Amino acid sequence: MELADIIIKFVLVVIIFAISLLIALYSTYAERKVAAFFQDRLGPNRAGPWGILQPFADGGKMFLKEEIIPASASKFLFIAGPSLSIFTACIGSAVIPWGQQLTIAGHVIDLQVTDINVGVLYILGVVSLGVYGVMIGGWASNNKYSLLGAIRAASQNISYEISMGLAIIALLLVTGTLSLRQIAEQQHGFWAHGWFTWNFFKQPLGFLLFIVCAFAETNRTPFDLPECETELIGGYHTEYSSMKLGFYLFSEYINMFVSGAVMATLYFGGYNFPFMDMIHSPNLVAILGVVALFAKIFFFIFFFMWVRWTIPRFRYDQLMDLGWKALIPLAIANIVITGIVITFLNR
Amino acid sequence: MSTFYFIAFLSIFFSILVISAKNPVHSILYLVLVFFTFTIHYILMNAQFLAVVNFIVYMGAILVLFLYTLMLINLNKESEPRKSGLIKLAAVVGGGCFLTTIIAALKAFKISQPVMLQDPNLGLVKNLGKILFNEYLLPFEVSSILLLSAMVGAVLLATKDPKTT
Numbered sequence: 001m002e003l004a005d006i007i008i009k010f011v012l013v014v015i016i017f018a019i020s021l022l023i024a025l026y027s028t029y030a031e032r033k034v035a036a037f038f039q040d041r042l043g044p045n046r047a048g049p050w051g052i053l054q055p056f057a058d059g060g061k062m063f064l065k066e067e068i069i070p071a072s073a074s075k076f077l078f079i080a081g082p083s084l085s086i087f088t089a090c091i092g093s094a095v096i097p098w099g100q101q102l103t104i105a106g107h108v109i110d111l112q113v114t115d116i117n118v119g120v121l122y123i124l125g126v127v128s129l130g131v132y133g134v135m136i137g138g139w140a141s142n143n144k145y146s147l148l149g150a151i152r153a154a155s156q157n158i159s160y161e162i163s164m165g166l167a168i169i170a171l172l173l174v175t176g177t178l179s180l181r182q183i184a185e186q187q188h189g190f191w192a193h194g195w196f197t198w199n200f201f202k203q204p205l206g207f208l209l210f211i212v213c214a215f216a217e218t219n220r221t222p223f224d225l226p227e228c229e230t231e232l233i234g235g236y237h238t239e240y241s242s243m244k245l246g247f248y249l250f251s252e253y254i255n256m257f258v259s260g261a262v263m264a265t266l267y268f269g270g271y272n273f274p275f276m277d278m279i280h281s282p283n284l285v286a287i288l289g290v291v292a293l294f295a296k297i298f299f300f301i302f303f304f305m306w307v308r309w310t311i312p313r314f315r316y317d318q319l320m321d322l323g324w325k326a327l328i329p330l331a332i333a334n335i336v337i338t339g340i341v342i343t344f345l346n347r
Numbered sequence: 348m349s350t351f352y353f354i355a356f357l358s359i360f361f362s363i364l365v366i367s368a369k370n371p372v373h374s375i376l377y378l379v380l381v382f383f384t385f386t387i388h389y390i391l392m393n394a395q396f397l398a399v400v401n402f403i404v405y406m407g408a409i410l411v412l413f414l415y416t417l418m419l420i421n422l423n424k425e426s427e428p429r430k431s432g433l434i435k436l437a438a439v440v441g442g443g444c445f446l447t448t449i450i451a452a453l454k455a456f457k458i459s460q461p462v463m464l465q466d467p468n469l470g471l472v473k474n475l476g477k478i479l480f481n482e483y484l485l486p487f488e489v490s491s492i493l494l495l496s497a498m499v500g501a502v503l504l505a506t507k508d509p510k511t512t
Contacts, residue, residue, distance in 0.1 A: 077376075118472060121399040128407025132379070135411070139372060139418050147418060154415045158408055165403075178472055 008109055016093055016113065023301075024253035025055045031253075031305050038309040062246035070239050074140040081137025082240065082247035088133060089251035092126040092258040095119040097181045099271045099290040102283055111271075111290065112181060119180035120168055123262055124161070127217050130255065131157040134219075134226060137248070138236035149235030152316070153226035156216055159323040160223075164213035166331035170206045170338045171199060171266060184270035189277060198269040205334045207267045209327055214263060216323070218255040221308040225316055260300030261293070268296050351391060358384040375414045382406050396472045 029044065029052065036043025044051035069078055099111035116122060131154055138150025175183050187197045200207050216223040227235030234240075237248045264270060271289030279285050314322070361384065364377040382405045389398035468474055479487050 116395070118395050118399045121396075121403065125399055125402040125407060128403050128411075131407075131411055135414055135418070136376070139414075151415060151418060154411050158411055161408065 004107065008107065009113065012109075012111070013094075013113055016098070017090065020090060020093055020254050020257055023257050023297075024250055025059065027253040027256060027301055028058065028249075029055045030301070031308075034302065034305040035309050038306075059246070062243050065242040067242045067244070068239075070141060070143070072142040073239065074142065077136050077140035078239075079244070081133050081135075081140055082244045082251075083133075084136060085130070085133025085251040086247045086254070088126055088130045089254035089258065092123060092255075093261065095122050095180050096258075096261045096265055097184045097270060098293060100282070100286040102286045104283075111286065115179060115181045117177075117179045120172065120178045120183075120266075123180075124165060124168070127164070128157070128161055130217070130251075133248075133251070134236050137240070138226075141236075141239035143239050145232045145234070146236050146238045149226045149228075149232050149238070152228075152232075153219065153236060156219075156223065156225060156319060156323075159320065160213045160216035160327070163209055163323065163327035163331045164217065166328065166335060167206045167209040167213065168266075170331070170334045171203050171210075173335070173338045173342055174199060174202050180265055180270075184265055184272065187269040187272050189272060190269070190274035197272070198267065200267040203267065203334075203338070205330065206338075207263075209331050209334065210267070211263060212322075212327060214259045215304070215307065216319075218252060218259055218304075220252070220256070220304055222311045222314050223319060224313060225319060228313060256301055256304050257297065260297040260304075263300055264293055264296035351388075354384050354387050354391070358388070371417050372414065375410060375417060378413070379406055379410050382410065393468070393471075396475050 032054070033043045033051075035041075044054040047053040047057045069075060094113045095116060097112040097115070102109040102111060134153040135150045138146040138153070141147075172178065175186055177183060177186075183199075187199060189197055191197065195201065215221075219226055225235075226232075227237065229235070232238070237245055240248060271286075271293040273288065273292040276285055276289070279288070358381055361377050361381045365374050365381060368374040368377060382401065386398045386402045386406070389395075389401060
């Protein structure tokens with residue numbers, strides 16, 4: 001690998017990292033504005049015009065507050081919990097293709113950090129690792145509410161990972177590859193061979209299952225039982241204060257961003273947009289593709305918020321019933337139907 | 348090769364920490380690290396699929412369940428059963444016998460021939476799938492039946508007997 005390539009990759013990583021943090025920062029603002037809109041209020045409007053400096057005020061508050069580590073907590077794990085949580089949230093974006101190749105001054109720049117050929121499985125692995133941050137933090141707090149929250153998080157994540165994996169298997173039957181770059185390439189444009197190219201139109205049920213599981217994996221309402229305040233005070237982060245609490249809350253928003261990107265790439269064409277073949281400059285197509293991908297991601301983030309302020313929380317047994325008795329059978333049926341249809345079409 | 352020795356050292360180091368940690372939850376967390384080093388071993392051997400599956404299944408699911416159980420039953424010093432002196436003596440004798448056997452077995456030890464992979468790309472998803480579903484179809488299906496029977500057994504154990512309730 002040449003030095004120039006290493007520098008390009010490094011810059012790309014830094015840019016993606018900065019964008020994830022910036023989007024997470026402004027998701028907190030958007031969440032409050034969306035909530036205000038749904039509840040017929042104004043929302044934050046004091047810090048700066050329309051309150052757009054509010055996230056920085058909140059962040060400053062988080063950093064400056066007193067840091068409290070409970071006397072009975074296991075100190076190392078108490079700090080490791082939120083660190084692990086935000087670390088796993090940030091590494092998920094490494095395999096996502098953000099756009100087509102850019103060519104600047106003879107250098108071909110891949111808008112993707114790495115194209116490993118098991119990209120989809122890498123995402124699943126990162127998702128499954130995410131629960132450790134919550135579990136370790138909840139256990140190390142040495143508080144029964146935190147422990148209950150941690151245990152709920154573990155059982156919920158494991159249950160919904162299964163249906164998520166099964167939903168992805170049906171998608172893989174259609175795509176025939178595990179590389180996210182190739183999956184995005186296959187969905188080129190919008191219409192080809194008499195059918196939509198985007199995987200959503202080939203796997204509508206699979207997408208529905210995937211988005212339900214994505215809600216459960218990111219601990220968003222209606223599946224936010226690990227931090228259900230009516231029963232568990234604050235759930236796994238009851239004992240946390242200052243920026244360690246901030247990391248837990250922040251990782252939720254980064255997870256939302258990454259899962260939005262994954263859903264856009266797997267099911268909604270990634271960086272492809274309709275009529276992209278009518279533009280002849282490859283660089284322009286690449287840049288518009290990045291814009292299209294981010295538009296899709298923002299829609300998904302808005303959808304996460306829309307659901308949060310519309311639907312009440314599930315009861316715990318309802319959550320388990322939905323996961324094991326509805327989603328898993330549906331996912332298996334989806335695999336069988338997809339298999340039959342593909343065999344039939346390939347005749 | 349030096350990478351291998353470093354990772355192998357880490358594997359053994361964390362394994363020792365697993366059995367020597369006082370707190371069972373810490374043991375499980377060290378076990379997570381052991382499995383992570385295994386994932387790196389698989390990547391070094393170019394078995395990407397196995398590496399990722401080891402990551403998802405062992406680190407992401409099985410050990411989370413271990414951790415879950417240990418957190419739920421909350422083992423600590425007070426709840427640990429006291430062992431009598433006789434059992435400790437029996438354990439020492441048993442361990443000594445095992446050590447003798449191991450040392451005796453070491454006498455017949457030869458330097459192993461490293462297995463040369465016929466196809467270094469075997470670990471990639473496509474090749475692995477083709478081999479599993481062509482050459483090794485029968486063992487693959489038989490092991491799936493084994494897993495199914497284990498699952499049925501677990502459900503049977505977990506369901507309450509209608510007569511006793």
